[in-house]
Amino acid sequence: MRYYLNLIRQFIQASFQQELAYRSNFLIGLLHSLLSLGTGVLSLAVLFEQVESIQGWEFAATLAVLGVFMTVGALQNLFISPSLESLAGIGGDVLSGQLDFTLLRPVNKQFLVSFRRWQPFALIDLALGLGVLVVAITRMGSSVTSTGLITFVVLLASGMVVLYAILLAFTAMVFWSPGFLFTWVFSGVFQMARYPLGLYPGWLRLVLTWIIPVGLITTVPVQALTGDLEPAMLGGSLALAAGLLIAASWLFRVGLQRYASASS
């Protein structure tokens, strides 16, 4: 375990060094983060000027969902996406044969592929996301219990696992079609997790909870804060996260066996 933590530290250090070589990227990253924060919060504020609540969701709770969405998205952009996405596409490791060097390392391949690249600018997004989350929880006030808060943190972690597993599974497709980046399919759907699931019609809610479970990532943790979470939902979320992680890891292993390197 200590070995893997040390490795992560080394990867972070090397990635940060690489990214900081390009100063203009930092400014563009900052601008992008502030823009997406502004539009996200502003649109909610405008909406809740008109109404007190939508389908039982009040401003503070809806803001919390946005906060979770931003936090999870920031963590995704911090390491999951940069690491996984470098496998796919025309210049990707699979098509170019650069994956050879990953396979030569005496380390768990899934670990290497998932943690080797970090994007330091995502830390700005992370700070903003956590900021929105803190503001939202403060606005919810005394209705948030300590049990609710702990359950929220557990569900947030399991939501991250769900997100990671889905992205890993989509990335594993690269071994069947190396030139194509599959994760964008998911990225499109993930945008729906910006708002509480309760705002969507019943059938879509079911799909977004159990089929493409983006709801599990943002709405369900916030339900733990508002006290609307059923115990069965907690168990179901954790079980689904574990199941998805096992299935995605299996798919990645099978895919890896198809890797044919690049000619000479």
Add this chain to the structure above:
Amino acid sequence: MTQAQIDVRHLSKTYRVPERQPGLAASLRSLVRPTHTDVPAVQDISFRVEAGEIVGFIGPNGAGKTTTLKMLAGLLYPTGGEATVACCTPWERQPAYLRQISMVMGNKSQMLWDIPPLDSFRVLAEIYRLPAHEFHATLDLLVDLLDMNELLTKPVRNLSLGERMKCEMVAALLHRPAVLFLDEPTLGLDVSTQRRLRRFVREYNQQTGATIILTSHYMADVVELCPRVILIHHGSLLYDGALGGLVERLAPFKLIRLTINPENSNGAVDRALTDEIDVLEREAGRLVLRTARSATPAITARLLSTLPVLDLAVEDPPIEAVIDQIYQEGNV
């Protein structure tokens, strides 16, 4: 029989590749119903390499050298046969195995592009769990052998191809692998850098006793480094033995370079050039002749006694010519 460091038994690899006819209509057809063909890259290859040997893998482009090397490094699964390298099956990719081997590819880089090599080396030291003192000792040794101290702190993207290849060598050898696969390590390098790398490979082999398999299209690499060569053509093993033996088998002739006093010797030369001698070059007193290996001593003696010889040298044909002959004809 003792366990060899590398033991390859009936190894085969067939690639399944999509078949595409030219033209838009054919492209659309293959979208609906893709067709594949099987391309045998390596067919039933067997050989053994003892610990500490340097073996040269030669063969034309597409012969199956890199595919074989990649199977031995555990990067590819074979379609048939078995291999044991350092007591492990390569494609199981056990960490204990991967810690014992390394691979350098002339056309790929494992360095992190935007940061100095030293930082890439540190990441590798962590991956291979090298204790700090061991890492520094090995790094000092390698940097010394390659004379590249000043490169350690420059970003990799600012290095020349030759400088980068030195870094690739260090990156591959930091964990002191017992088996090293070098896939065209001198590709595109200038003559002096090639020589420097060759000397380095030999010194590394002598100092550590590492087993090395090298592929290269530069015969100088093979001649200087590899007492033994394995020749692969169309995926099959054609020859396994000393390089000299290959030349003897393939080129059963010698070259005689002759310089004679040009005055009044034309008639004598014409008489001396019998049917068993091929004249490759002839100009004003200088001749290059080709003769059967077995007949060479007698012919040389006759030339010396009948012609006003100023200088005479007997040589083997150039190795490039011999190799070209095999690549063209496809047999030994």
